[in-house]
Amino acid sequence: MNLIDQVEQLFIQDKIDIFLGYKALDGHLLPHGFTRDRMEELKALQVSEGRYSLEKIATHLTEKHPDIRIGMIARECNLRTLNLLYTWKQLNPENIETINISCCPSPLKPHSDCSYLEPKQTGAYKKTHGIDFNADPDTFLDDFNNKNRFSRWMYEFNKCIKCYGCRNICPVCFCDECSLEHASLVEPGTLPVDVPIFHLIRATHMAGRCIDCGLCEDACPMDIPLRLLYRQVNAIVSDIFDYRPGNGTDQSPFTIIGEKTVLEPKPMDAQLEGEKEYGL
Amino acid sequence: MDCKFVPAVCSYCGTGCGVLFEVIDGKINATLPMKSHPVNHGKLCIKGWNLHEYINSYMRLKTPLIKEDGRFQKATWDEAIGHAAVKFNQIKDQFGPDAIGVLVSAKITNEENYLAQKFTRAVIGTNNVDHCARL
């Protein structure tokens, strides 16, 4: 059964209220929420090469409508994220239906929609002064000594323009209050950003949490090899704690979130608060 | 319930990054970078990432305001533009056209910038015109 028929069935069997997929608009494949009221749109449903975090959109929808049932296209990375979001009670597995699309490169499946099939290019200067995007954590440790590793990471971190893109795009960054906006850790309103604190905070938070989707590295305007850092952090977690995020739904033994998280709406929009304050 | 994504161009600077507005129930809820946009290839700066905040801000001006007796009063566009025209004429008559200067922006189009300098030179009659990209 093809994708569109499958989604149609989900609607007919009344299993979902909305389906998150992709639709072409002016030549761009963009995410879109398909609903029962506009079934005719389903004809345009597609899978996209560019990956948007449909799970994050699902959490936003759940904030507004706690009982909404959501269907979505799910690649391997989406499935790992969903597991993690179930673990930390950001989404309820009973309200999510996935249509799985396997796209990770494997010998059985030469074709893949994942943008990671093509390795990222690293320029010559970055190779000599910074860090190769495609480096492997172990060879990175073997190839460079302590001092060299330090100067290479500092070269990379110092480029940061503090756009918060890595956090904003990350499907597993869902904290109400983010440490990266905590004035005593990261000074607000100044550049360069507090290096390496900013990046090491995030690295520590991604331990036992990052599911290696690579969206942060894609969104980083300064080409900082964030994925390499988070991959190593999780290799350490896997060594010491024997835990791999996203594989199942048990909580990580190493975490900074605390023991309990709840599925509850985030604080009210700034708009509503402002309107209240000013009596508008 | 409804959830759609509307492509747009960031309104903060002349780079013109492609953004996607996440619209839930008719209200802009978040901003995302557009992955396939030729300008920014899925990246944004901190201003672009927070576009939805000013769109939804309660402090945002939705109508023109005219200050009367030290307080801003809501006005229509016709009243506001008429008021500005009268005041400009007064300044020009009293102090001469060089008392007026015009600053234009990288966020408007080439054609609008052209019109603005034409307006400054031909209508107001001064060479005091400059552009934010030159400041």
Next chain:
Amino acid sequence: MTIKRIRFMQELLTFFGLEGRLHLEWISSAEAQKYVQVVTDFTEKIRQMGPNPLKKIDAAVKGAI
């Protein structure tokens, strides 16, 4: 758990290039001798490594502003 957490931090710092600057040791309140030994050894080790390279960078940044 603390041992594991510190091991995590040590390995993260190693990857970042600040190897050997974090040390954890269990010492009971009765082991004054061991306490002195551990602190002296670690201080000596750090002295040999020289000051934290981040300090220099911090000062340079402050100087620039």
